[in-house]
Amino acid sequence: MSQLPLSLHIPEPKARPGQVPDFSGVPLSAAGAVPRPAIDSDESVLRRYPYELIRVLDDAHNAVGDWAPTLDTDHLLRGLRAMLLTRTYDERMVRLQRQGKTSFYMKCTGEEAVAVAQAMALDSGDMLFPSYRQQGLLIARDHSLLDMMCQVLNNRRDRLKGRQLPVMYSSRASNFFSISGNLGTQFPQAVGWAMASAIRGDTRIAAAWVGDGTTAEGDFHHALTFASVYQAPVLLNVVNNQWAISSFQGIAGGERATFAARALGFGIPGLRVDGNDFLAVHAVTRWAAERARRNLGPTLIELVTYRAAPHSTSDDPSAYRPQAEAAQWPLGDPIERLKQHLIATGHWTEQQHDALASELDDLVKTTLKEAESHGLLGTSEHDPDSMFEDVFKEVPPHLLRQRQQMREG
Amino acid sequence: MSAMNMIQAINSALDTMMQRDDSVVVFGEDVGYFGGVFRCTAGLQKKYGHHRVFDSPISEAGIMGTAIGMGVYGLRPVAEIQFADYIYPAFDQLVSEAARLRYRSGGEFHAPLTVRAPSGGGIFGGQTHSQSPESIFTHVCGLKTVVPSNPYDAKGLLIAAIEDDDPVVFFEPKRIYNGPFDGHHDRPLTPWAKHPMGEVPDDYYRIPLGKAAIVRPGRRITVLSYGTMVHVCLAAVAEAGIDAEVIDLRSLLPLDLDTIVESVSKTGRCIVVHEATRTCGFGAELVAVVQEHCFWCLEAPIERVTGWDTPYPHALEWAYFPGPARVIKALQRTLEA
Numbered sequence: 035m036s037q038l039p040l041s042l043h044i045p046e047p048k049a050r051p052g053q054v055p056d057f058s059g060v061p062l063s064a065a066g067a068v069p070r071p072a073i074d075s076d077e078s079v080l081r082r083y084p085y086e087l088i089r090v091l092d093d094a095h096n097a098v099g100d101w102a103p104t105l106d107t108d109h110l111l112r113g114l115r116a117m118l119l120t121r122t123y124d125e126r127m128v129r130l131q132r133q134g135k136t137s138f139y140m141k142c143t144g145e146e147a148v149a150v151a152q153a154m155a156l157d158s159g160d161m162l163f164p165s166y167r168q169q170g171l172l173i174a175r176d177h178s179l180l181d182m183m184c185q186v187l188n189n190r191r192d193r194l195k196g197r198q199l200p201v202m203y204s205s206r207a208s209n210f211f212s213i214s215g216n217l218g219t220q221f222p223q224a225v226g227w228a229m230a231s232a233i234r235g236d237t238r239i240a241a242a243w244v245g246d247g248t249t250a251e252g253d254f255h256h257a258l259t260f261a262s263v264y265q266a267p268v269l270l271n272v273v274n275n276q277w278a279i280s281s282f283q284g285i286a287g288g289e290r291a292t293f294a295a296r297a298l299g300f301g302i303p304g305l306r307v308d309g310n311d312f313l314a315v316h317a318v319t320r321w322a323a324e325r326a327r328r329n330l331g332p333t334l335i336e337l338v339t340y341r342a343a344p345h346s347t348s349d350d351p352s353a354y355r356p357q358a359e360a361a362q363w364p365l366g367d368p369i370e371r372l373k374q375h376l377i378a379t380g381h382w383t384e385q386q387h388d389a390l391a392s393e394l395d396d397l398v399k400t401t402l403k404e405a406e407s408h409g410l411l412g413t414s415e416h417d418p419d420s421m422f423e424d425v426f427k428e429v430p431p432h433l434l435r436q437r438q439q440m441r442e443g
Numbered sequence: 444m445s446a447m448n449m450i451q452a453i454n455s456a457l458d459t460m461m462q463r464d465d466s467v468v469v470f471g472e473d474v475g476y477f478g479g480v481f482r483c484t485a486g487l488q489k490k491y492g493h494h495r496v497f498d499s500p501i502s503e504a505g506i507m508g509t510a511i512g513m514g515v516y517g518l519r520p521v522a523e524i525q526f527a528d529y530i531y532p533a534f535d536q537l538v539s540e541a542a543r544l545r546y547r548s549g550g551e552f553h554a555p556l557t558v559r560a561p562s563g564g565g566i567f568g569g570q571t572h573s574q575s576p577e578s579i580f581t582h583v584c585g586l587k588t589v590v591p592s593n594p595y596d597a598k599g600l601l602i603a604a605i606e607d608d609d610p611v612v613f614f615e616p617k618r619i620y621n622g623p624f625d626g627h628h629d630r631p632l633t634p635w636a637k638h639p640m641g642e643v644p645d646d647y648y649r650i651p652l653g654k655a656a657i658v659r660p661g662r663r664i665t666v667l668s669y670g671t672m673v674h675v676c677l678a679a680v681a682e683a684g685i686d687a688e689v690i691d692l693r694s695l696l697p698l699d700l701d702t703i704v705e706s707v708s709k710t711g712r713c714i715v716v717h718e719a720t721r722t723c724g725f726g727a728e729l730v731a732v733v734q735e736h737c738f739w740c741l742e743a744p745i746e747r748v749t750g751w752d753t754p755y756p757h758a759l760e761w762a763y764f765p766g767p768a769r770v771i772k773a774l775q776r777t778l779e780a
Binding site: 161163193194195197198202204205206211212214215216219221222223224225226227228229230231233234240252253256257259260263423424425426427430431432 | 468494495499500502504505507508509510511512513514515516517518520532535536539540543544545546547548549550551552553584585587607608609653696697698700
């Protein structure tokens with residue numbers, strides 16, 4: 035019997051501020067190396083997938099392998115535009131926050147392919163249960179930018195009546211579920227929505243997103259259990275951007291196994307995909323969506339990417355990770371990679387790209403001007419009476435009394 | 444009309460609503476094939492099929508999370524939590540999600556779910572089969588909280604809860620599933636068949652949420668209570684021969700303030716009785732509203748008869764449970780004050 039004292043293992047990232055970024059621990063596969071299994075593959079055939087990385091775009095910007103989707107150029111250009119618009123929007127909204135016109139913002143820089151490619155691979159009737167970092171879903175669904183900006187500004191035109199923190203969007207019209215501050219709650223809710231669709235014999239499916247950090251929440255596990263038990267038509271996406279605020283993904287349990295591998299114990303297919311590869315994300319999402327639509331059950335998708343921006347406007351990453359990490363990320367930048375692919379295939383040029391960037395910049399600026407005309411946070415009071423509405427369907431007597439007390443001061 | 448106990452009345456409410464509205468689905472641990480550990484869902488799966496009534500994994504948070512998703516889709520889920528004592532794993536989904544969804548989405552999304560949970564003590568259930576956690580839920584804005592005290596109300600209130608477009612937490616005092624319990628644990632149980640409220644219509648009817656019932660009119664003191672304790676209060680009042688007005692609140696939120704204020708304004712005295720622990724229990728809110736609205740009518744301090752501020756003990760059940768003797772003493776103290 036060993037008499038040596040035990041010691042507790044505390045995972046630490048490979049590099050801290052001032053050190054050289056090191057991504058040697060991230061398992062990568064070559065583009066095209068991972069075969070595309072049949073939609074109705076048995077779970078036993080799919081067991082290898084959580085430990086590989088599905089990639090389509092190679093270093094020379096060619097689409098290679100089984101997963102290369104047969105997307106027409108228009109589709110790819112629409113994707114490029116939506117990703118670029120998402121990034122432009124993010125940049126402008128952070129400036130808005132820095133100008134003191136709103137309180138808070140969260141960018142998705144470097145993760146644009148996740149939301150945009152996934153939205154484009156799903157049908158418009160499919161229900162999305164996002165976290166706070168999938169604004170690209172709304173943009174890819176052509177949701178009004180003005181509407182999004184007014185929510186961030188919490189102004190008179192904010193459909194959520196100034197009740198929600200900026201970026202906690204909600205849109206029934208775009209089938210984009212109301213974002214909650216409580217992490218992971220949307221995961222079992224998406225499963226329930228998908229179960230309801232199956233109960234009703236509908237054809238629509240659901241998709242949900244959480245980050246790597248949130249996989250440690252109980253709701254992640256509840257969702258996988260229910261999705262597996264009832265074979266719910268749902269896509270459960272883990273956006274592994276390596277960081278949960280200041281905690282690297284090892285603190286969430288990513289050191290010993292991939293997040294996609296969580297699926298194995300539930301008998302659910304777990305696919306791991308290059309999250310910065312628009313074509314791979316699109317193809318994998320299509321695969322999982324088709325599987326769900328054919329009543330073959332749920333899929334867990336781990337999208338491997340990197341959170342290039344600070345966690346939020348209240349965060350300073352230089353305090354916990356090397357400055358150069360984003361630039362060293364081996365999977366590059368999703369916009370740049372799709373752009374280079376389109377250039378390599380002769381469908382796009384640097385000039386066209388610059389023109390698009392400037393067009394989108396103008397679009398965002400013009401729209402923001404209109405949004406600001408509806409007021410800024412704190413300068414455009416909502417009717418205080420509205421505070422008491424929508425707690426319940428009808429305002430109950432005790433809230434009527436409190437509303438009266440507020441009026442009387 | 445049929446003679447029903449609470450279990451049969453709840454079963455009848457579910458049956459009635461599933462018949463009327465094909466968006467009503469019932470699920471929870473053991474509710475499907477087996478028909479529930481208290482038999483409340485017996486026969487429903489056979490009648491309505493596996494898509495409408497089904498067993499769930501042992502995961503209260505999963506039950507609540509998926510119920511919310513079903514509600515968002517457009518179904519009307521009735522989820523069962525086997526014991527109120529086991530509702531806590533579902534707390535985040537109830538408080539942060541179900542209760543807030545309509546508000547945070549500006550009215551765009553809502554989840555019209557009903558959560559049924561057997562609650563209360565008096566059954567030697569020990570720490571985790573006896574709790575009365577209603578005040579934890581009445582404190583959450585966006586939830587409605589209901590506690591029936593008899594079969595007739597149980598069916599009518601449950602139908603109203605299922606039809607309600609807001610999330611409703613529906614606590615069923617399991618001590619009175621089979622018969623009214625007046626706190627005299629040494630006497631044989633009276634079945635609901637011998638009680639007028641055990642006569643229940645077979646068809647659809649509803650009792651509106653937010654309306655209390657005056658179960659015994661009186662002039663000298665008002666007794667505010669709900670669930671099992673309504674029967675304990677009635678027994679205490681009868682034994683002490685006091686002309687008390689006993690009010691069964693039925694719905695704690697929304698609360699029927701008018702009925703309470705009218706009664707206390709008339710009697711000038713009030714006691715509040717519940718099984719739940721005292722500190723920050725629902726009785727504290729009742730005492731506060733009576734004080735605010737009836738201060739100038741009050742002739743005595745408002746008393747609370749409640750469970751003690753301890754976890755629910757197993758062997759000391761009857762020292763813990765607020766029986767008729769404790770209620771009588773509080774009535775007498777308040778009348779003499």
